[in-house]
Amino acid sequence: MNAQGERLTVEQVLALAPDAASRAAGTRLAVPGPWSGTGAGTCGTGTGGRVLWGECKGSGGRPYRTVVALAHGDGPAYQCSCPSRKFPCKHALGLLLLWAEGGDAVPEGAGPPEWAASWLDRRRQRAEEATSGRAVDATGGPADPAAARRRAERRAARMTSGATELEQRLTDLMRGGLAGVRDAGYGQWDETAARMVDAQAPGLAARVRDMASVAGAGGGDWAARLLEECALLHALNQGFLRVGELPEPLAATVRSRVGLTSDAAAVLAAGPLVRDHWLVLAQRDSDDGRLTTRRIWLYGRGTGRMALLLSYGAAGRAPELSLPVGMSVDADLAFPPAARPLRAVLGTRHAAPVACPEPPPGGDAAAALRAYGEAVRDDPWLEAWPVVLAEVTPVPGDGELGWQLADASGGSALPVGPRGSGDSLGLWRLASLSGGAPLRVFGECGHAGFTPLAAWAPAQLPTPVPL
Incomplete structure (x- = not known):
C-alpha cells in the first residue's frame, strides 16, 4: 500500500507515460x-508518504x-540521472511497473539512500519556500494592490491596441x-502572431497560428x-473590444x-468550491515546441x-501534476467564471484516491452531438x-471513409476526428478491446469529429484503458 491509498495498478502506471514510446520502453524495463x-x-526527510528508488x-x-x-x-514526482527529457522517463516507469506487479523485486527498505533522500529534501525545501511566499501574499504583506492595478490597466490597453490592429489586418485580408x-x-x-504576443494577447496569437496551419x-x-x-x-476581436457590453459569463469567456x-490561487480563493468524488477519466500530453501541456479530464x-x-512544463518536460x-x-x-465552465483548478484533496467502483454513465452519438452543440x-x-x-463499436476506415464509432443500436455513428485518427495505434487498441462488441468510450466530441481518449472493455470494468 502507498500513501495514495493503495498500490498502483499496471494500467494506472502506464497512464502516467507521456507517450506510447515511453510506455513500451518502460514495459521492457519492468x-x-x-x-x-x-x-x-x-x-x-519531511515530505511524508512513500518513495521508490533503484539503479538501472x-x-x-x-x-x-x-x-x-x-x-x-500534485501526484507522483520523479527524478532520474538519465538524459531523457520526458517525465516520467522510461526508468521511472519501469521502476513503477516493477513495484506495481508486486513480489520481491522492490523490497521494503528502512529509507531511501542518500542520493534519493537529498533530492527529496530539496523538493521539500522548495515546497516550503513556495508555501511561505503564498502565505505572505495572502496576508497582503509585500503585495501592492495599486501597482497590480496599474499593470493590469497597461496590459488591457496593449491588448485593446492589438485587437484593433488585428481587426484591420483581417479587413485587409478580406x-x-x-x-x-x-x-x-x-x-x-x-509577423502577425508576433505582434499579438507583443500586445500580451497569446490567445489571439494562437488563433493566428491556427489560420496559418489551415x-x-x-x-x-x-x-x-x-x-x-x-x-x-x-467575433473574438469584436467581443473583446466591446467586452463591457457583454453578459459577465460571456465576457469572462472572451477575456x-x-x-x-486568472491565477490559480485567486480562483481558489474566490470560489465557490465544488467538492465531489472526481473520477480521473484520461490524461494526455501535447508539446508545441514551447510548452508541454498536460490535460487531465475528470x-x-x-x-x-x-x-x-x-498544467504546463517547459518544452520537452512533462508537468508534475499527475x-x-x-x-x-x-x-x-x-x-x-465562464459561459460554459469546464477548465478547473484543483484545490484540497480530502482523502487518498481510491478505485472507482463503476465507470461514468454515457449516452449515444445523438446525445454527444447535442452536448457539444449546447456548449x-x-x-x-x-x-x-x-x-x-x-455503447459504441469502433469501425475501421475503408477507402475514403475514416474510422467511426457506431451506436450499438445501429441508429447513428460519429466519425473519428483528425486528432484521433492520427493515432492509429490507439484506434487499433480500441478495436482490440472491443473485439467487435460494444464498449464504453470517453473522448471529446467536436466539429471535426470524435477523439477517443479512454475506453472501458466489458471484461475489465471499471478500469479505463488509455488510448
Whole structure:
C-alpha cells in the first residue's frame, strides 16, 4: 500500500507515460535484470508518504539512479540521472511497473539512500519556500494592490491596441481575397502572431497560428475552413473590444480566450468550491515546441459534472501534476467564471484516491452531438466537449471513409476526428478491446469529429484503458 491509498495498478502506471514510446520502453524495463539497489519505504526527510528508488543499468558505465515520490502533493514526482527529457522517463516507469506487479523485486527498505533522500529534501525545501511566499501574499504583506492595478490597466490597453490592429489586418485580408494567401508563405502569419504576443494577447496569437496551419495544409476546402477561422477570430476581436457590453459569463469567456487568465490561487480563493468524488477519466500530453501541456479530464460522480485540469512544463518536460487514471479523488475544484465552465483548478484533496467502483454513465452519438452543440451555443470558440459514449463499436476506415464509432443500436455513428485518427495505434487498441462488441468510450466530441481518449472493455470494468 502507498500513501495514495493503495498500490498502483499496471494500467494506472502506464497512464502516467507521456507517450506510447515511453510506455513500451518502460514495459521492457519492468524486469529485475537491469535493476539493483531497489527499495520502497517511507520518506524520512519531511515530505511524508512513500518513495521508490533503484539503479538501472544503462549503456554507460554508471547505472541510472531513479527515485519516485508517490505522495507528492500534485501526484507522483520523479527524478532520474538519465538524459531523457520526458517525465516520467522510461526508468521511472519501469521502476513503477516493477513495484506495481508486486513480489520481491522492490523490497521494503528502512529509507531511501542518500542520493534519493537529498533530492527529496530539496523538493521539500522548495515546497516550503513556495508555501511561505503564498502565505505572505495572502496576508497582503509585500503585495501592492495599486501597482497590480496599474499593470493590469497597461496590459488591457496593449491588448485593446492589438485587437484593433488585428481587426484591420483581417479587413485587409478580406479585401485582398484569400486566393493569394496560400502562396504567400508563413512570413505574414508569423509577423502577425508576433505582434499579438507583443500586445500580451497569446490567445489571439494562437488563433493566428491556427489560420496559418489551415492555409498551409491545403486540401479542397482550405478556403472555406480559413474563412471560418477568420469569422471566429473577428467575433473574438469584436467581443473583446466591446467586452463591457457583454453578459459577465460571456465576457469572462472572451477575456480567457484572448489570453487573460486568472491565477490559480485567486480562483481558489474566490470560489465557490465544488467538492465531489472526481473520477480521473484520461490524461494526455501535447508539446508545441514551447510548452508541454498536460490535460487531465475528470468526472464528478455526485454532480455529474465534467472538468479539465491544465498544467504546463517547459518544452520537452512533462508537468508534475499527475493523477492516476481510473481512480476517484475526493477533492475540491474551483471553476473560473465562464459561459460554459469546464477548465478547473484543483484545490484540497480530502482523502487518498481510491478505485472507482463503476465507470461514468454515457449516452449515444445523438446525445454527444447535442452536448457539444449546447456548449458551442455558450462558447462559440469551443473546439470540442468531453462526453462518454455508452455503447459504441469502433469501425475501421475503408477507402475514403475514416474510422467511426457506431451506436450499438445501429441508429447513428460519429466519425473519428483528425486528432484521433492520427493515432492509429490507439484506434487499433480500441478495436482490440472491443473485439467487435460494444464498449464504453470517453473522448471529446467536436466539429471535426470524435477523439477517443479512454475506453472501458466489458471484461475489465471499471478500469479505463488509455488510448
